[in-house]
Amino acid sequence: MDKETTSLLRVESLSIPLPAGLDRTYAVENISYELNAGEILCVVGESGSGKSMTANAIMGLLPSYLKPSGGRIVFRGRDLLAMSEPELERERGRSVAMIFQEPLSALNPLMKVGEQVAEVMLVHGEGDAAARERRVLELLDFVGLPDPASLRHAYPFRLSGGQRQRVMIAMALALEPAMLIADEPTTALDVTTQAQILELIRRIQAAKGMGVMFITHDFGVVADIADRVVVMERGLVVEQGMAADVLNRPQHPYTRRLIAAVPHREDGADRTDAGGETLLEVKQLSKTYRSGGGLFSKARVVKAVDDVSFSLRRGETLGVVGESGSGKSTLGRCLLKLTDVDGGEIRFRGRDIVPLSPGAFRPMRRHVQMIFQDPFSSLNPRQTIGRILTDGPVANGVPLAEAQARARELLGLVGLEPSAFDRYPHEFSGGQRQRVGIARALALDPELLVADESVSALDVSVQAQVLELLQDLQRKLDLAIIFITHDLRVAAQICDRVAVMHRGAIVECGPPAQIFDAPRHAYTRQLIAAIPGLAWNPRQAVV
Amino acid sequence: MRPPFRSATAGNEPLKTLDFLFQRLIKAAFVVLGVVILNFLLIHLAPGDPAAVMAGEAGAGDEKFIAQLRAQFGLDQPLWWQLVTYLGNVLTGDLGFSYRNNVPVAELIMERLPATLLLTASAFLFSLLLGVVLGVLAAYKRGTLADSLIMTGALIFYATPLFWVALMAVLVFSIHLDWLPPFDMESIGADYTGWARFADIAYHLILPTVTLGLFFTALYTRLTRASMLEVMSLDFVKTARAKGVPKARIIRRHVLRNAVLPVFTFASIQAGQLVGGAVLTETVFAWPGIGRLMFDALLQRDYPVLLGVFLVTAAVVVTVNLVADLLYRIVDPRIEAAG
Amino acid sequence: MTFFRRYAQHYGALVGLAILGMVLLLALLAPLIYPVSPWQGVGEPLLGPFEDPAFPLGTDMLGRDIAAGLAYGARVSLLIGVVSTAVAVVIGVSIGALAGFYGGRIDDLLMRFTEFFQTIPAFAMAIVLVAIFNPTITSITLAIAIVSWPPVARLVRGEFMSLRSREFVQAAVVVGQSGPRIMLTQILPNTLSPIIVTASLMVATAILTESSLSFLGLGDRNMMSWGFMIGAARTMLREAWWMSVFPGVAILVTVLAINLIGEGLNDAMNPHLRGRKG
């Protein structure tokens, strides 16, 4: 096979050193892979694997303090690393285009979207104004945006996340480049939107015959779109090959570990007999947000939680699943009285906590605890782990010495070294911090845990460990857990029952088997259909 | 159904703007009222009896004379009643009577206000324009000699007392070089009209403007540079680079507007501070504005004038901020929707 | 990288620290170097710099040593700068914290109150306060504090608002900590860096304000300060330049040094800006 004719891009022994003083010397070290015309190559890896770094190196967009120290990036026979800035400028946008993870921040907030799309053509001297305008309309239509004629005059903030990403894609397609680099383009999007964007990328790739380099951390996405896969770990390429091979017959231990950790519904794992007495009963709970409005204009009213009722027994895990804006997090905040409630009842151990004043509720707080989403912002960076774990008990009247002893005990329980007690959060990794967050919640011996997207920010391998820990603790402590997540796969894996939320309301509730296998509500069906890699079962991979 | 996207015309944005205006006007009125009450109380609770001061200035005065003065200016009334009366009068546009000059305060202020507005407005424009230009230049040429020179200059003027600059400016440009007039707003007795007068005033305006504006120029230079660098690190700049947009165009078309908007906002909030500086500038340059009027009124315990100046200053500052907010809504499309 | 190493990378900040250190040393040692009061005439009036080796910076119209004035003036300038900033920070932090943490009506009320103070030009307000309550070191310090706190309040409010919604604060609510305790132990420590940076710049501004007040004749007459020296000398600017040039340079250099330190602190305390400086 003649590589020079078929390969579009070859990365050869690329190394990019990091500035001194960081935990490793190279961002990427001696990596090589290639991208052929007309294929989708997925570069997959966890955070810090260096997967985005190579993309930036290809585009010549590395920050000034990072300079490749060796290797070549050969694009259509020419080394991009050897090109001057003006030469690169001519290539960017014309023959190589790129889309990014955050579609809002990637668009200039003060420039109309049509203008931003047209600018690609303008700076490359393509067509006259009228031709460019026609092309913009064409492109916006092509990427599936509604009403291109008026949408091109809109500013980015008026568009939804998915629409913005479509604009980015339209921009990338403007000059029909030979190669498209997509850096986690769906990570910030809801699952249904993600499915649409993935579909769009597949479609345009097929239509234009481009080579697409798709960077992601999600094996589900890989399963959906990849022709070939490159797996990266800490700056090194550990495995590459055809998608089917890598997904189903991973060779490298790291790849195997990753695939094993991908959440998936355990067949026949539904626990129908979970739990005992009813601990929590929510009746017709509602919460409305109002914004803006005045004498002349109407306020915007959003029903974040709309007439929600459910109950929860001891030892049971209820999954609350929904997309962003579905009201699932507001529901969690309502249960913890972190926000006011507009109507309904929250009966905890038979007592309605809605009418209680903050002062009256404070003594009850210890029974209902929360595990937060972001392991980086959920721990006070100025306090030691010991302090973080003892603050709660001390506030609830436990003597300090006793609280400290208990804290050390808890550290062991969540799988951390006792020495962690005197250290600060920044000395720990994300997964470890999330363990601290769990320990903090447990320090008060709660009966109910609300976990709000508690594993969403974690890399998949860490996610699996934390989920395991939670399940383990639940069994030991007979906890009731409300598990809020956007990821149906995770909910399916650990929950006894799943409630699907859509625009503030619970549209469907039941055991995972029922939700997955016999969804009754159209929205549930839509949601399930959008799960990336639905057809691929990681549990069947040869691990 | 949800609209395909939030169109600019489909929503109730024009009504929102009305609402915004209405709310801001109420807020502005409230702030001005608050400023007046605050100052009224401050001034009247402070030691220093204006009647005694007036009597002293008149050359003599016995208890009877002081009592007569007190009655004449309503100073014998309880404080709250004085406040209510004052606020009532202010609502009808009556700012009271100057204790010392025996003329209505409004007249006195209106006579002096244009000079200060002229001075502060030109200092504002001067500092903002020059500051932004220098800041952009420094950011564009980051790390070069030009950058270092601009930023060193900015640092120095940021640390130099305004009055000191004024004194030195007079010494150098008026006395030694004899290029610019050291004081006054126009050539007195020359009776210029039309363009000649305009040119004459502009000529007299140069030194005070530059002096008053230099500190703020330094400030805006620093802000603009920092803001430019921050915007240059944002994602959409990377997008633009990925599109193949050359650096100069990125700065011009993408970075500049995004970077300068916050500087403008900050500047509009700071605009009022120029009046404080004007007290010093007007003193050195014999500029017949309200800064000096305020200082004189203060030293003479001419409280109605002092209060009037504060009222007018607050009103002007609040108006400037309001106009800035409205302009901002026009320039930055995001604000409108945010409400 | 540690804070100090990051700070030390900032060349200007080191220079600033060195200068301020010298000024501080001068202020502390003033009574040792110049045991006679700086108000005491000690030489011929109006000696130029180096005319008499005993008075390297010359003397003023009453024969007072300019160098001694500078040394004692450093004490006043730094004292007023630091104390007024401390007071302003206390006021600003209290108001900003309450407004930012509780939000709603309390926030509205406090922010309107803050706006009253922000609408009046700070320097004009300072003049009025000092004049009405007579210029003493206390009234000057308080006046500067009173006009300087609003930006701190706004800064702290913003920080509190954003930190209040941070998860570790929510966590503190969830574990049952009381509001005041959360403000003090959870949020406040996390707002210190921007407060320190702002405060350092406020010290510089306060020194400038004090000198401007003195220039207008609103300084404490018992305290030798740089602004006072310029104010006293300015009418003689053309005849005895040294009387106003040296204190002017002292103000400039000190304020410059403090600004440099502020910049250095800012860079060192906001590590995400790292790499921006050359």
Add this chain to the structure above:
Amino acid sequence: MKKISRLALGLAGLVGLAAITGVQAEEAKTPVAGGTLNMIAQPEPPILMVGLNTQGPTLYVGGQIYQSLLTYGTGLEVLPSLAKAWDVSEDGLTYTFTLQDNVKWHDGQPFTAEDVVFTADKFLREAHPRWRYIANTYVESIASPAPGKVVFQLKKPFSAFLYAFELSSFPVVPKHIYEGTDYRTNPANQTPIGTGPFKLEEWKRGSYIHLVKNEDYWKPGQPYLDELYFRIIPDAASRAVAFEKGAVDVLRGGDVEGFAVRRLAKLDGVETTTAGWEMYSPVVFLQMNTRKAPLDEKRVRQAVMHALDREFIVKNVFFGLGKPATSPVASTTRFHSQDVAAYPFDMAKAKALLDEAGVKPAEHTVRLMPIPYGSQWDRLAEYVKQQVEQLGFKVSIQGVDPGGWSQALSEWDFDMTFNFTYQYGDPALGVARHYLSANIIKGTPFGNNQGYSNPKVDELLLAGASAVSAEDAAKAYAEAQKILTEEVALGWLYEMHNVTISREKVRNLVTTGIGLNEAMDEVWLAQ
């Protein structure tokens, strides 16, 4: 009209100022009409109505608009103004004034004896504290027996009475405008109507006051000047620059600070004189509150006087523009006596006096309140502080603004402060008010605020005022001066020399003892 020859005061020699003497006599040939004279009003006057405000700048500008019955030469000789002649009866009780003919107010109304009667009997009696005192104490009746004649009938003789008709004491106001109105709020105060050589054209506050020639002025062919501008320049250094740059032609004493006077005097084409202040002859004093310990002790006050080097003050604080004062009565005015207690600079003696009085200075903190009239006064305070601290007292300077100073002094809330007094030509008018125990009243900064009280002094001062013959008056005043200096009723520091600086082209600028307050009807500009 009788021409007044200038009296050059040798005092100028102290500072090396060239006083303008008879040099002009030969040059001042024929006055030329026309031209604009630029001056400075500092600080900006609050009002130009001289009857309601007698501050320096009001008199300076208002003196061109309003006139009084009499004026006074540089030797304090009585000269005609609106009164062309006057007659005093033998018993000193009847004063008859004959008014000028054909005088018109600026609004065209004729000036009559009724205006003078109204001014003296109604307007000034109500609005003018100094005249009120004179009128109520000495005047029996005021009447106009015939057109053009005004007669003042006194209750008892008052030797200073002829000196009470100067501009600041007796500006004549128009009856037809003020009668029956509230004088202070009369709108005409903003558009002053006088009889003077110039009329108010425009007053741009904060900027300038513009006066123009009164075409109907009662002296035929005068004034020579077309326009006067009084510029408002709040900063002293800027005022000096204004003169240098030719923007103003005349600097009044106090317009620029002492140091600048020296420099400006040396410029080409510039003349200076200290003449024109004889009527006022300001004397600066340290006012020590005799109610407060330790200042209630005479020897402490004496010690303070010995601790102050007044030569140093004149030379270094006021740059030579003055001479040390030795007595309450200025050496330039009548009844000044040399036979007084003297206080040479002598620290040893000062300390000895304290010991003698048994005062332990370290136990006392004395508050010193500088008069807020400019930087030289601040230097004076700093010097006094420095000297008094050398005696062992602690001195704390209280910075105050004019309002605060005026109030603290009026309320007697001070330990030490400075002040200066105008003499008004006769001790009874400008001097006695600071020492009479009857004048220990609150509400004015220009009374006996230090609380000095000595019945013997009261008696002597009243005797001097009522004396019919000058010899009797001089004798009484000399004795009073001796007692006052011995008891240090006030700490006289120095006699101020106010220097008028002008361009050579300005002729006949200073012609009388009230200097620039005099109507400038004879001033002309050489080409």
